[in-house]
Amino acid sequence: MRAIVAYALHSRVMPELPVAPSASLPPSLILTLAFAATLVLGLLLKFWLASRQIRHVARHRSAVPAAFTQRITLEAHQKAADYTLVKARFSLLEMALGAAVLLSWTVLGGLDALNQWLLQALGSGMGQQLALLAAFVLISSLIDLPATLYQTFVVEQRFGFNQMTPRLWLGDLLKSTLIGALIGLPIAALILWLMGAAGSLWWLWAWAFWMGFNLLLMVVYPTFIAPLFNKFQPLEDESLKARVTALMQRCGFAAKGLFVMDGSRRSAHANAYFTGFGAAKRVVFYDTLLRQLSPSEVEAVLAHELGHFKHRHILRRMALLFALSLAGFALLGWLMAQEWFYSGLGVRPSLAMLVSGVPTASNDALALLLFLLVVPVFTVFLGPLFAGLSRRDEFQADAYAMAQADGADLASALLTLYQDNAATLTPDPVYVQFYYSHPPASARLARLPASTPSPA
Ligand SMILES: [Zn+2]
Numbered sequence: 001m002r003a004i005v006a007y008a009l010h011s012r013v014m015p016e017l018p019v020a021p022s023a024s025l026p027p028s029l030i031l032t033l034a035f036a037a038t039l040v041l042g043l044l045l046k047f048w049l050a051s052r053q054i055r056h057v058a059r060h061r062s063a064v065p066a067a068f069t070q071r072i073t074l075e076a077h078q079k080a081a082d083y084t085l086v087k088a089r090f091s092l093l094e095m096a097l098g099a100a101v102l103l104s105w106t107v108l109g110g111l112d113a114l115n116q117w118l119l120q121a122l123g124s125g126m127g128q129q130l131a132l133l134a135a136f137v138l139i140s141s142l143i144d145l146p147a148t149l150y151q152t153f154v155v156e157q158r159f160g161f162n163q164m165t166p167r168l169w170l171g172d173l174l175k176s177t178l179i180g181a182l183i184g185l186p187i188a189a190l191i192l193w194l195m196g197a198a199g200s201l202w203w204l205w206a207w208a209f210w211m212g213f214n215l216l217l218m219v220v221y222p223t224f225i226a227p228l229f230n231k232f233q234p235l236e237d238e239s240l241k242a243r244v245t246a247l248m249q250r251c252g253f254a255a256k257g258l259f260v261m262d263g264s265r266r267s268a269h270a271n272a273y274f275t276g277f278g279a280a281k282r283v284v285f286y287d288t289l290l291r292q293l294s295p296s297e298v299e300a301v302l303a304h305e306l307g308h309f310k311h312r313h314i315l316r317r318m319a320l321l322f323a324l325s326l327a328g329f330a331l332l333g334w335l336m337a338q339e340w341f342y343s344g345l346g347v348r349p350s351l352a353m354l355v356s357g358v359p360t361a362s363n364d365a366l367a368l369l370l371f372l373l374v375v376p377v378f379t380v381f382l383g384p385l386f387a388g389l390s391r392r393d394e395f396q397a398d399a400y401a402m403a404q405a406d407g408a409d410l411a412s413a414l415l416t417l418y419q420d421n422a423a424t425l426t427p428d429p430v431y432v433q434f435y436y437s438h439p440p441a442s443a444r445l446a447r448l449p450a451s452t453p454s455p456a
Contacts, residue, residue: 031344032107035374039099042380046095049431054088056428057081065425067442068415076419083159083422090155094147101143105373107346111136115347115366124350124361129192130185132365137180159422161268168265175228187213195336195364203333207326214321222275222282232259235285240295244283247299251306251404257282264288269421272298274305292420297413300405307400313393328375336367345370383434390437398444411448414441 061081064072104110115132122128156162191206198205235241235258248255263286270288290298308314335341342349347370350361401410418441427440
């Protein structure tokens with residue numbers, strides 16, 4: 001992204017200066033080169049990180065780290081190492097495939113071919129625009145399908161995490177496709193309409209609408225959409241309920257309800273979350289979590305989640321998301337009026353629209369897709385910044401949990417969760433800097449009181 005912005009400033013601020021040979025390249029070629037170079041650079045970086053992680057985990061596979069010998073068996077440690085290695089190796093393949101697919105859509109002409117074909121078949125108009133978006137999503141999902149299947153039914157299966165039957169998996173796929181179409185198509189139509197009808201500040205309107213939709217989704221999702229996939233039952237364990245209610249009162253929270261979700265239907269991975277706004281807040285425990293942790297450990301885990309609210313992490317993340325989206329929409333608003341944005345990325349736009357404003361065929365859906373495809377290539381390098389902020393939040397939430405509940409309980413809960421999720425205790429430190437949204441076990445436990453060894 002920096003390359004594009006730098007170019008933009010350059011071309012606006014100094015158009016009359018004598019041009020150096022490199023500056024006389026057509027802008028579309030500069031974009032193609034910047035895109036290709038950034039893609040390769042990002043790919044090299046990601047390969048380097050993954051190979052570091054693979055080497056580091058493999059090197060530490062033979063012994064449990066000294067700090068954990070009391071609680072973690074060698075067998076569990078090696079299972080975590082193997083799970084991490086399998087996932088990291090598979091990610092190498094996915095990265096290579098992802099880059100090939102991205103190049104095929106863009107500079108190799110995939111998106112252009114799809115667009116031209118749909119223009120011929122449907123003519124120009126909103127129908128064609130929506131068909132382009134839908135066809136793109138459909139084709140992308142089909143391309144991702146083998147990897148998704150492999151992950152669920154081979155990797156997760158091999159390590160005993162997968163609980164899904166092919167039938168349930170297919171049901172989920174159909175349901176989410178249907179819901180995606182029912183919600184996504186009207187939203188897309190509205191954004192495309194704004195792009196075409198709201199004038200040069202369309203992106204401001206579209207951004208406001210998109211943010212409103214996101215807020216609405218936060219209310220609608222837990223109450224209407226999540227129950228389509230899982231069963232939510234009120235927490236029945238009275239003593240746990242009393243503990244949790246007392247904790248929430250202590251911390252100044254009112255929750256609308258405490259629920260247990262049948263997470264075990266799909267996966268053995270455990271979790272808990274806290275959703276909703278204001279008075280509609282609800283706490284959801286995965287049944288897997290309640291099975292693996294003692295009541296005092298569950299309390300400590302919930303105290304950690306409450307810590308995120310108390311420290312306003314959720315609000316801050318939302319504010320950041322709002323700001324980044326605004327920047328994204330503004331950038332798209334500018335880019336979509338530039339011919340080189342399309343031609344530099346392998347797409348033929350409808351030129352009449354750009355030059356004279358005469359509506360032949362709209363480029364809006366094309367611009368949207370190109371933007372969504374290409375932006376991640378340039379934002380990869382921001383990974384350490386966001387991961388670092390997130391890890392800082394986790395430490396703060398841990399500290400809050402330590403003040404409101406028992407730190408030793410949190411420590412033992414974390415250790416159980418790290419072990420049950422087969423999270424490696426020995427990740428590569430540089431890989432952690434880049435990708436880990438949560439600090440590794442050793443770093444978190446070092447700040448908590450020593451956990452008591454679990455009863456044998
Ligand atoms: Zn957290």
